[in-house]
Amino acid sequence: MSDTRLRRFEWAPVRGVWRRELALFGRYWTSTSFASIVEPTIYLLAFGFGFGSLVGHVAGYRYVDFVGTGVVASAALFTSVFPGMFNTYIRRTYQHSYDAVLAAPVDVHEVVAGEASWIAVKSGLFSCTPVLVALAFGLRPGPGVLVVPVFTTVTAAGFALFGIWASTVVPSINSFDYVISGVLTPLFLVAGTFFPVGGLPGWARMAAQVNPLYHCVELVRHAVFGFRPLADLGHLGALVLFAALMWALAVRGMRRRLID
Numbered sequence: 001m002s003d004t005r006l007r008r009f010e011w012a013p014v015r016g017v018w019r020r021e022l023a024l025f026g027r028y029w030t031s032t033s034f035a036s037i038v039e040p041t042i043y044l045l046a047f048g049f050g051f052g053s054l055v056g057h058v059a060g061y062r063y064v065d066f067v068g069t070g071v072v073a074s075a076a077l078f079t080s081v082f083p084g085m086f087n088t089y090i091r092r093t094y095q096h097s098y099d100a101v102l103a104a105p106v107d108v109h110e111v112v113a114g115e116a117s118w119i120a121v122k123s124g125l126f127s128c129t130p131v132l133v134a135l136a137f138g139l140r141p142g143p144g145v146l147v148v149p150v151f152t153t154v155t156a157a158g159f160a161l162f163g164i165w166a167s168t169v170v171p172s173i174n175s176f177d178y179v180i181s182g183v184l185t186p187l188f189l190v191a192g193t194f195f196p197v198g199g200l201p202g203w204a205r206m207a208a209q210v211n212p213l214y215h216c217v218e219l220v221r222h223a224v225f226g227f228r229p230l231a232d233l234g235h236l237g238a239l240v241l242f243a244a245l246m247w248a249l250a251v252r253g254m255r256r257r258l259i260d
Contacts, residue, residue, distance in 0.1 A: 009107075009109065009110060009113075010110060013101075013104075013105075013106040013107075013110040013111070013114065014110055014113050014114040014117065015114075016101075016106070016114070017101075017110075017111060017113075017114025017115060017118065018114060018117075018118055021114075021115075021118045025122075033126070037126060037129045039075075039078070040071045040072070040074065040075035040078075040127065040129060040130045041129060041130060041133050043067075043071050043074065043130075044064075044067055044068050044071045044130045044133055044134065045133075047067045047071075047194055058195065058196060059196045059198075061221075061225065062138070064134065064137055064138070064139075065134060065138075065139050065224075065225075066221075067193070067194060068130050068131065068133070068134030068137075068139055069130075069131070069134075069217070069220050069221040069224050069225075070191070070192060070193035070194060070217050070220075070221070071130040071193060072127055072128060072130050072131055072148065072152060072216075072217075072220045073127075073152070073155065073191065073193065073213055073216035073217040073220055074188060074191070074193050074213070075123075075126065075127035075129065075130060075152075076123055076124065076127040076152040076155045076156045076159070076216060077155070077156075077159050077184070077187070077188065077213055077216075078184075079122070079123040079126050079127055079156065080119050080120060080123040080155075080156035080157075080159040080160040080163065081159040081160065081162060081163040081166075081184060082163065083119050083123075083160065083163065084115075084116070084119055084159065084160040084161065084162065084163020084164045084166070084167070085163035085164075085166050085167050085176055085179065086163075086167075086173070086176070087115075088115065088163065088164045088167040088168075088254075089167040089170070089173055089176075090173075092167070092254075092257060092258065093173075098111060098254075098258055099258070102258060102259075108251060108254050108255045108258055108259065109251045109255075111254070112161070112164060112247070112250050112251050112254055115160070115164065116157055116160040116161050116164060116247075116250070117157065119156065119157075119160035119163075120153050120154075120156040120157035120160050121153060121156075123152070123153070123156035123160070124149050124150075124152040124153030124154075124155075124156050125149060125152075125153075127152045127156065128148055128149055128152060131145065131148060131224070139224070141223075141224040141225070142223075142224065142225060142226055144222070144223035144224065144226070144227055145223055145224050147223050148220055148223050148224070151216060151219040151220055151223065151236070151239070152216065152220070154236070154239045154240065154243060155212060155213070155215075155216040155239055157243045158212055158239060158242040158243035158246050159212070159246075161243060161246035161247050161249070161250040162246045162249075162250075164246075164250040164253070164254065165246060165249040165250040165253045166179050167253075168250075168253030168254055168256065168257045169253065186207075187211050187212075187213050188213065190204055190207055190208050190211055190214070191208065191211055191213040191214045191216075191217050192208065192214055192217045192218065192221075193213075193217055197214060212238065212239055212242040215234075215235040215236075215238045215239050216235075216239060218231070218232070218235050219232055219235045219236060219239075222235075
């Protein structure tokens with residue numbers, strides 16, 4: 001393998017990965033779509049109307065609206081990080097799909113780009129479902145709601161890359177339990193999805209500031225109810241930085257597992 005091949009980035013392999021993913025998606029789209037749409041909807045209905053009957057309003061919003069916007073970010077997390085972890089691990093370890101791909105003039109970073117971008121776009125669209133459900137229950141969003149898929153796609157890209165990187169670190173597929181319980185669950189809980197972060201202890205509020213999911217929650221909520229330009233630029237910058245860091249780690253990890 002030449003140094004030139006390692007440095008170059010071509011879009012043809014990325015399009016090839018997308019064509020493969022589209023072909024596979026055509027076979028299992030019903031089960032994937034069902035899980036991606038129904039699960040966040042259940043969260044919204046259970047928390048929004050369950051707790052909503054007791055709480056009423058939180059941080060100036062109806063609780064169902066507060067949860068409806070927060071669950072969007074949570075959906076972006078789970079519909080991206082799980083495919084990034086499990087699909088990548090299975091394809092690399094059991095199916096050896098990437099060995100076949102790399103036999104062609106394709107490099108690791110192009111495979112990672114194709115996989116992560118496919119997951120991100122699919123997740124970014126699916127995760128907007130709670131907003132549509134909330135509309136049926138009285139949510140009245142501003143025009144900024146049209147930008148929500150952009151925020152969820154950027155978030156999903158970061159977590160898809162995180163999942164790909166995690167798949168290169170764990171020694172076995174069962175070790176994902178450590179990632180889910182030790183990393184994803186705390187991120188999910190300390191993100192402002194179901195309750196305002198401002199009411200947490202100081203250390204938890206500081207932890208939220210480095211939680212990418214928190215920044216997505218804030219962006220989605222502001223897009224629906226009104227942007228706060230300076231704060232939102234900071235939130236978006238944090239998500240882009242997270243995705244860039246995960247890109248570097250994912251490519252390095254996959255290269256180590258597949259080539260080195």
